[in-house]
Structures are given as structure tokens and as C-alpha cells.
Amino acid sequence: MALTIKEVEHLAILSRIALTDEEKELFAGQMSDILKYADKLNQLNTDNIEPMVYILPALNVFREDEVIPAPPREELLANASVAEDGYFKVPKIL
Amino acid sequence: MQLYDMTISELSTLIKERKVSAQELTRAYLQRIDEVEKQVGAFITRTDELALQQAGDFDNNPVDKPLAGIPYGLKDNICTRGVRTTCASKMLADFVPTYNARVAACLQAQQGILLGKLNMDEFAMGCSTESSAFQTTSNPWDLQRVAGGSSGGSAAAVAAGEVAYALGTDTGGSIRQPAAYCGLTGLKPTYGLVSRFGAIANTSSLDQVGVITRDVRDCALVLNAIAGYDPQDGTSANIDVPDYTADLSGDIKGLRIAYPREYFRDNTDTAMVEQVKRALHEYEQLGAIVEEVSLPYSEYALPAYYIISRAEASTNLARYDGVQFGLRDLQADNIADLYANSRAVGFGNEVKLRILFGSYVLSADSYENYYLKAMKVRRLIHDDFTRVFENFDIIITPTTPTTAFHRDEFRGDLLSLYRNDILTVPVNMAGLPGMSVPCGFIDGLPAGMQLIGKPFHEKMLLNTALAYEQVHDYYKARPILGGDK
Numbered sequence: 001m002a003l004t005i006k007e008v009e010h011l012a013i014l015s016r017i018a019l020t021d022e023e024k025e026l027f028a029g030q031m032s033d034i035l036k037y038a039d040k041l042n043q044l045n046t047d048n049i050e051p052m053v054y055i056l057p058a059l060n061v062f063r064e065d066e067v068i069p070a071p072p073r074e075e076l077l078a079n080a081s082v083a084e085d086g087y088f089k090v091p092k093i094l
Numbered sequence: 095m096q097l098y099d100m101t102i103s104e105l106s107t108l109i110k111e112r113k114v115s116a117q118e119l120t121r122a123y124l125q126r127i128d129e130v131e132k133q134v135g136a137f138i139t140r141t142d143e144l145a146l147q148q149a150g151d152f153d154n155n156p157v158d159k160p161l162a163g164i165p166y167g168l169k170d171n172i173c174t175r176g177v178r179t180t181c182a183s184k185m186l187a188d189f190v191p192t193y194n195a196r197v198a199a200c201l202q203a204q205q206g207i208l209l210g211k212l213n214m215d216e217f218a219m220g221c222s223t224e225s226s227a228f229q230t231t232s233n234p235w236d237l238q239r240v241a242g243g244s245s246g247g248s249a250a251a252v253a254a255g256e257v258a259y260a261l262g263t264d265t266g267g268s269i270r271q272p273a274a275y276c277g278l279t280g281l282k283p284t285y286g287l288v289s290r291f292g293a294i295a296n297t298s299s300l301d302q303v304g305v306i307t308r309d310v311r312d313c314a315l316v317l318n319a320i321a322g323y324d325p326q327d328g329t330s331a332n333i334d335v336p337d338y339t340a341d342l343s344g345d346i347k348g349l350r351i352a353y354p355r356e357y358f359r360d361n362t363d364t365a366m367v368e369q370v371k372r373a374l375h376e377y378e379q380l381g382a383i384v385e386e387v388s389l390p391y392s393e394y395a396l397p398a399y400y401i402i403s404r405a406e407a408s409t410n411l412a413r414y415d416g417v418q419f420g421l422r423d424l425q426a427d428n429i430a431d432l433y434a435n436s437r438a439v440g441f442g443n444e445v446k447l448r449i450l451f452g453s454y455v456l457s458a459d460s461y462e463n464y465y466l467k468a469m470k471v472r473r474l475i476h477d478d479f480t481r482v483f484e485n486f487d488i489i490i491t492p493t494t495p496t497t498a499f500h501r502d503e504f505r506g507d508l509l510s511l512y513r514n515d516i517l518t519v520p521v522n523m524a525g526l527p528g529m530s531v532p533c534g535f536i537d538g539l540p541a542g543m544q545l546i547g548k549p550f551h552e553k554m555l556l557n558t559a560l561a562y563e564q565v566h567d568y569y570k571a572r573p574i575l576g577g578d579k
Contacts, residue, residue, distance in 0.1 A: 008450065015408065015453045016415070016430075017446055018438035026443070030508055031451050037509055038397040041467050044474070051469035052476055054299050054329075055285050055525030061328040071192035079189055081422035088417050091428050 001039060002032040098126040098255030099572055102164050102312040105258060109156075109163045116149035116156075116163035120207050123165040127209065127256045130575045133237055135229045136251035138170045139178050140210040152205045160315050160339075161204035167257035169248050170211040171218055172303070173292035174198050177208075181294050182226035183216045185420045185440030195292025196327065197261055197303050197320045204319050209257050213247030216442045217411065218263055218296045220244050221271055221514045222499070225444040230501055233275060234573040235539055239498040242272030248306050249276040253573060259307045259316055263290075265297045266399055267493075267518025269304045270530035274493035274542025277532045277571060279313050279559065280306045284549045285525035286331035288317075289324030295410040297403040298329075300522040309569045310531070310560045314338035317552060331550070338553055344561040347381035350486045351558075356392040357491035361516050365536045370492045370543045373533045373562060377490075380561055387482050387489075391474045395520040396512070398475070401455050401468035402523075408452025414440060476524040483548050488558050491517055493530040493542035517544060527552050531559045532568040540568075 008028045012019045019027070077083040082090075097105065097119060108114045124142055131137060145165065152163050168174065171181045173191035175198075180186045194202065201208070215225040223231045223246035231246045233239040234254040241250035245262025249272035252260050262269040264282035273280025282304040293303050305316045317338045324330045353374055358367045378384045416422035416436030423435035441449070455464040482489060494514060504511035521528040526546055533543040543562075547555040563569055 003454070007454075011450045011453045011457075012434075014457070015446075015449045016412075016433040016437055017441070017449060018431075018434040019446075023443075023446070027447055027450055030447055031454065033509055034400055034451060035454075035464075038400055038464060038468075040397050041394060041401075041464075041471055044391075044394060044471060046467060046470035046474070049470040049473055051466055052473035053469060055476070056329060056331070063325060075192045076418075079192075079419035080417065081424065090417055091426060091432060093429050 001035045003028050003035065096255070097122040100258070101308050102161065102258050102315055105164055106160060110158070116152040116207060117146065119163060120145050120149040120165055123209060123257065130254050130256065133232060133576055134234055134250050134254045134256065135231045136212055136247040136254065136256055137167070137210045138180055138182060138213050138228055138247070141177055141208050144177070145207050145209050148205070148207045152207070157205050159204045161201060161206045161319055163205065163207060164258050165207040165209045166201060167209050167212045167248060167251050167260040168198060169214050169245050169260065169262045171214060171263060171294040172198055172261060173294065174208070174211065177211065179211065179294070181217050182214045182228055183440065183442065183445070184227045185414050187227070187421065189419055191292070193292060196289035196324045198292065200320045212251055212260060215244035215246070216445050217294070217407070218244040218265060218268055219407070219444050219448055221267065221511065223247060224501065225442055227442055233498045234575060235277065236498065239500050239539070240275070242275035242498060244268040245306065246272045249273050249278055249280070252276070252278055252306050252308060254575060255572070259305065259312055261303060261320070262306055263293055263296070263301055263303050264522065265300045265403060266522050267515045269306060270493050270518050270528055270542070270544060271514060273306050273530040275498035275540065277540030277568065278306050278308060279310055279532070279569065280304065280530040281313050281317065281552070281555070282521065282528045283317065283321065283552055284331070284527040286329055287335070287527070287550060287552070288320050289327040289330050291324055291326040297406040298410060299406060300403060302522070310556055310563050311339065311342065314342060314556050333550060336553055338556060342557055342560050344557065344564045346377065346558055346561045349382040349488060349558065351377055351382045351384045352387040352482050352486035352489045353384065354387050354389040354392065354482070354489060354491060356389055357517055361513060362492055362495045366492045366494070366496060366541060369534050369536060369541045370490065373543050374490060376562070376565055380565070385486070387486070389478045389482065389520070391471070391478045392520055394471050395475050395523050396516050398468040398471040399519045399523060400512070401464050402472065404448045404452035405456050405465050406452070408449045408456065411445070411449055416440070472523050475520055479524045479526060479546075487548070487554060489546040491544045491546070493517060493544040497536050497539035497541055521546055525549065527555055529555045529559055531562060533562070534566070534568055
């Protein structure tokens with residue numbers, strides 16, 4: 001199964017990654033190679049096999065809804081490239 | 095013998111008997127790093143000042159804990175409060191966590207001495223540290239070769255005597271493979287045994303934190319410090335954890351060892367096959383029952399792993415949007431460009447490829463053919479192991495198909511590069527504990543043998559590894575680096 005440049009462009013939008021033309025070509029080739037290898041799985045009949053999402057039994061883990069100390073706001077904001085007045089700042093959205 | 099050549103057990107005795115102070119030990123290690131780091135390139139961030147401060151605190155107020163005063167390093171995807179944690183990515187080049195990963199807190203509670211953060215493949219995606227945004231780590235046994243990966247910095251630092259032990263993470267072999275390439279003992283515990291709170295996620299259903307040490311007893315000591323239930327990790331197993339150092343005797347009489355034929359052919363080098371078969375023969379002489387078995391679905395583990403790991407990585411890495419932390423494109427004037435450009439600049443090629451591929455296998459048209467299919471195959475692989483473990487205690491294979499490869503050896507040949515994980519990936523897919531133990535040298539390069547156990551049977555793995563260590567002292571060999579006399 002080979003991926004086209006157009007398909008890679010669509011995936012780049014879904015993945016929110018801007019790609020150069022060179023990258024599109026590179027990734028189209030690499031992804032096609034990997035898909036070709038992954039097609040090996042089609043040799044197996046898995047009709048009645050239950051998919052294994054997790055090794056451990058899939059249980060929800062709950063805890064008491066208690067207030068616990070959180071890291072200081074300034075420390076958290078210090079990791080953001082742009083912050084203002086105690087908030088993360090982003091370009092205008094609406 | 096130099097301090098930097100010693101095991102944790104040896105160093106701990108020196109400290110307890112007051113023959114060396116933690117500050118002296120730390121200075122000796124810092125000097126060692128100064129001497130060899132230029133050749134090895136294991137560190138992304140050194141924490142000299144913090145280390146000397148921790149050592150001073152310990153000397154002033156010594157505690158009696160097995161890892162107290164012992165210098166160690168952490169893979170740079172393990173969050174450390176106040177110490178930059180980069181995942182070897184430009185994306186997180188300036189990221190300073192506001193909290194400690196559970197395992198980092200465990201070692202701090204032991205009053206260990208943190209020497210720094212170690213190199214890795216970017217976001218732990220790779221098997222050679224060549225995808226690190228900062229540097230490629232060299233193998234201390236041959237500087238032209240890679241140390242393996244993704245925990246390559248962790249393994250190289252231990253092998254070069256820059257730290258006494260290190261923690262790594264293992265998604266498809268990332269502890270065992272570099273440990274094998276560098277002649278060390280590496281343990282990936284059972285999925286759920288060690289908390290991953292604060293370990294930056296790659297593939298959540300496969301990732302596990304583990305240990306790289308110089309010998310088996312050290313491995314048990316460090317596992318003791320980090321294993322156990324953590325309510326902050328939803329996948330943490332709520333079980334009683336034994337003392338992994340207790341009753342380690344190396345007595346393996348009657349132990350039932352299986353070796354799967356699929357791991358000893360095709361992709362595995364003849365010399366490697368011979369090396370591990372010799373070890374199997376020695377286990378037999380020590381009183382183990384050794385038999386060949388089949389794990390017929392082994393060959394499907396790698397393609398299924400590609401799909402599952404990329405799918406999970408693409409979702410895990412969605413959080414890097416340039417807003418709350420991480421690199422941000424400051425030029426973008428709308429939110430879509432901010433996301434797309436920040437990620438374009440912040441991520442390297444391997445990470446981009448995996449995100450794109452993950453998005454593909456999760457998209458509506460290919461979900462069933464690829465992602466669902468891979469999860470079904472994962473069950474077949476898991477059941478393969480379960481079946482063998484009905485009649486056996488331990489499975490033994492080579493850890494890697496070959497010894498360490500050259501830098502750039504697989505440039506432009508991604509599928510061949512990925513194939514280095516072929517013998518380790520199935521263990522993650524089944525959530526089992528796996529360990530790599532030095533089993534000799536091939537043309538001067540270390541070879542590793544992989545021990546695979548039943549879930550939460552780490553103790554049996556350690557004891558089986560110790561039995562071999564008692565017969566062969568490969569683990570005592572040290573590479574010769576520039577600074578050595």
C-alpha cells in the first residue's frame with residue numbers, strides 16, 4: 001500500500017504539523033515502506049480474536065475527590081513561551 | 095580498582111564503613127565525567143552543583159539506605175523538579191518540570207546523588223540515540239559505534255563509569271538493547287510494577303521504567319527502591335512487592351528454561367546464536383532443564399508494534415502545542431499556524447514520521463485494517479507466551495540480533511534499523527519482565543542474552559541471571575577509554 005503526497009498532506013493537517021515539500025516526499029516513501037511491511041499481518045486470520053487494548057484488565061481507577069497541593073502558578077507559567085497576567089497567551093481565536 | 099569501576103554494593107560498603115564520603119565519591123565521578131564525556135556524549139544536562147549539595151547533605155546527616163550516597167543518572171524523559179527535562183527534543187529544550195517523577199522521588203528519598211540527565215532518542219523513539227536533537231552517544235567499547243537506544247545515554251554512562259547506575263525506559267527494548275550493546279545488566283520490569291508517573295509518555299500501553307546496572311545484585315537493589323504501587327499512575331499494579339535482594343543464591347536446580355526457535359534463526363547472527371546456545375548449555379550443567387519451544391507468532395510482533403506504538407505516540411504527543419510548555423513559533427498569528435509551526439520546528443524527523451503514521455492507522459479508513467488488526471495480533475503474541483509459561487519458568491533468547499552497529503549504518507534504511515528491536519518488542523507486547531545479561535564478547539563487542547519471565551516474577555529472573563554471573567565474570571569487564579591508564 002503506497003501513500004500519495006496528497007494523503008500525507010491530509011495527515012499533516014490532522015497531526016497539526018507543517019511539512020516542507022521535501023518532508024512530504026520523504027514521509028510518503030517511508031510510510032509506504034512501513035505499511036508494506038505491516039501488511040504482513042494480513043497473513044493471519046484474526047476473525048474471532050478479542051483485541052488486546054491493555055495487558056492489565058481494563059478497569060477505571062478512581063480516587064477520592066480531594067484537593068491536593070498543586071505546583072505554584074508562576075512555576076507552571078514559567079514553562080510557557082508567552083504568558084501574561086497569570087495566564088497562557090495565545091493568538092486571537094474568534 | 096577505581097571508584098568509578100565499582101558496583102553499588104561495593105561503593106555502599108565503602109560509604110557505610112566511612113572509607114569514603116559521599117562528597118569524595120561524587121567528586122571522583124565528576125572528575126571521571128570530565129575525563130571521558132567528550133568521547134562518550136552520554137549527558138544532556140549535568141547537575142554537578144546539585145550533586146555536591148546532595149552529597150554534602152548526606153555526609154552531614156547520613157542515613158542507612160542501600161542507595162544512599164551513590165551517584166546515578168536518569169534518562170532525560172524522567173521528570174526532575176527544577177532540573178531541565180528535554181526528552182532529547184528541541185520541543186522540550188527549555189522545559190523545567192515542576193514536580194518529580196515517582197522514580198526520581200524514590201531515588202531522592204534514598205539520598206542518592208543525581209549526576210545528571212542522560213541522552214536518548216528523541217521522545218524515546220529509536221534504538222541508537224541518533225534521533226536525539228542534541229548529540230549521538232558513543233558506545234564506550236567502540237566509539238565509532240552506537241550505544242543503542244533509546245536509553246543509550248543511560249547505558250553508555252554506566253559502562254563508561256560516569257554514573258554507578260542509571261534508570262531508563264523501555265517501550266520495545268530501550269533498556270535491554272543498550273544494556274546488551276554496552277555489556278551491562280538491564281531490566282525492564284513487568285508492566286505495572288514500577289510507576290510511570292512523571293515519565294514522559296511515548297506508548298502508554300508498552301512503556302515501562304527500569305534499571306541499568308553493572309551486575310545483578312545492583313539491579314535488585316535499585317529495583318527495590320523503585321518498585322511498588324503508586325496511586326498517581328493509573329496502570330500501577332497494586333501488589334505486594336518482595337525484597338528483590340533476599341534469597342538471591344544463584345541456585346537454579348530444576349528450573350525449566352525454554353528457548354524459542356524463532357529467536358535463534360533468520361535475523362539473528364550466527365555468532366550471537368552460538369554465544370547464547372553456549373549459555374543455555376551452561377544452564378543445563380547448573381541443573382536447569384532446557385528445551386526448545388516455538389512462539390509461532392513472534393514474526394508478527396514487530397509489524398503489530400509499529401502500528402500500536404505509532405498510534406499511541408501520535409495521541410500522546412498531541413499535547414505539544416506550543417502553548418502551556420514546549421517550543422512555540424512566536425511568529426504565528428493564528429492558532430492553527432501556532433500548532434503546526436511549533437510542532438514543525440520542535441519535532442525531529444522520526445517523531446514527525448511516527449505521529450503521521452499513527453494518525454494514519456487511527457483514521458477511519460484504516461482503523462480496522464491496521465490498528466484493530468494489530469491489537470488482535472497482540473493478543474496472539476501474548477497468548478503464545480502464556481502457553482509456553484504453562485510448562486516453563488524462564489524463556490531465554492539473544493537480546494539483539496547483532497552486537498552494536500556503527501553510527502549511520504542504517505541511514506536511509508529505516509526498516510533495517512527498526513529490526514534491531516525484533517527480539518525485544520514481543521516482551522513489551524505481552525507486558526512481561528525482560529532482562530539483558532552480558533554473555534560474552536563477539537569481536538571485542540559485548541553480547542547480551544535476554545531472560546523473559548512470568549508477570550511479576552522479577553525475582554526468578556534475577557536469580558537466573560545471578561547463576562550465570564557466578565560462572566562467568568563478563569560483567570566485570572570494563573571498556574578502555576582515553577582517560578584510562
